[in-house]
Amino acid sequence: MIDLHKLTIKEARENLQKKVFSAKDLALSYLSRIKEVNGDINAYLEVYDDVIKQAEEADKKIANGEDLPLLGIPLAIKDNILVRGKRATSASKILEGFISPYDATVITKLKEAGAIFLGRVNMDEFAMGGSTENSAFGVTKNPLDFTRVPGGSSGGSIAAVAMDGALASLGSDTGGSVREPASFCGVVGLKPTYGGVSRHGLMALGSSLDVIGPITKTATDSETLFNCIKGIDPMDSTTYSEDTYPKAVVKDKMVIGVPYHILNKGGISKEAREVFDNSVDKLKKLGFEIKEIELPNIEYSLAVYYIIMPAEASSNLARFDGVRFGLHKDGDNLLEDYLKTKGEGFGKEVRRRILIGTYVLSAGYHDAYYNKALKLRSKISKDFEKAFKDVDAIITPTTTGVAFKIGEKANDPLSLYLEDIFTVPANIVGIPAISIPSGTISVSEKELPLGLQIMSKHNAENILFHISKKFLGEN
């Protein structure tokens, strides 16, 4: 058997090319691991029935001397990304029976890079949540402690990697949905620059915030996967060209900013603060200069986020009407059909956010909430722009503490929203951010991981990978 626990994309590719093992051996190892642990963890909603066939095709290409960046690499895909001919539900009952008629652009690109798709993985319904407890198909458990959440909304994507059930995966990040679970499960999660990766074929949550990001075990793998999925796409007019933003340069001597003023306001646990302070020391020892910075309006980020995101979601989710695809509940007339289909098809959190979005966009409240939030968003962006004149990157903890218990925040939606405090600013501003494992905290005899978040300027993923590799000791 192949030792999956330590295996990375880089090593797997070397072993595949050297014929140490075949793509089929590798796929079989993953299928067997998924069979063993998925019953407990519930990361996969569906394991595809053509995995072996895909692997055999990869082996043929290897035999023909082809060398593609992801040839034979088994991946898990979040259930809101379309793969032609496969089901996709966004973990919602409202998409019952839906079969994707086309490939998302990221899937087309991954296929061209030779990747193998193991299956689709669990998430908070329509990516609304930070714990994967909002899935219509049951909670995903944290592979490191089954009594805890894996984080969310990309909880299945992260758990699949953390349980050795996939070599890497794709998630989507609207307010922290890749980074928060990466922090809770001890893996690397990247939220690329807004517009860096095409969303064609990704089910929309907040269209001015959403981006698809890779989940991997190492920063090197994150870079490999990101390079395979990034780039301009005529099917997503928000993707940017190479000349949209100035090219970021990795310098010998780089300065990292720390907005200490928000750490004190974030409700961060004492132990988590210690892990963060140790990370700062480590970066200093690695030769980075640390500088305290101020982001005066950042404390409004969470409020701005929880206005803009539900506003956009309420409009994006209007398309699920029981007419063109998915669930249909029959009423006495067309209006009754809509009311019943949406009322029964959408879960509780989705209904809640649709109503909040409808409220902040409705006549009389639009100016006070939505328009004001847009202006504040622009102010927060300017704070970051100013900060990046003095620093190359900004760090914060990814989360205020370790993974919380399943059910702990289930009855208090606001307390769950507050979990996103450190992650939402990057989405509000559109800059790239990565979460990398930075230490653990011992809780009831279990070592639970925590992430360090690194942010940089638009299109400066190279700086994030550089700092991450140094921090993680990768060459």
Added chain:
Amino acid sequence: MVNKDEVKNLADLARVRLSDEEAEALSKEIDSILAYVGQIKDASVEDEVLVPVLKNVMREDEPKNKDDEYTEDILNNAPSREGRFLKVKKIL
């Protein structure tokens, strides 16, 4: 404050049916969320002008696929169809 009737009105606007019980619970939850996000009312933004960096990119709407390449896949996703049409209840 958002009361139960207002929640029901919002739900009607969004075409989502809610039970009385859920509307009651939601009015409390939405209140606490609106109280939190309402803190932005205190922020000063009077000098703020919105200038988006990204511009809308248009492309020619040219068919790239062959005739009928996706038609059946798309129609088969509809809960109800008749031939090559989606079937809905009459609206007039």
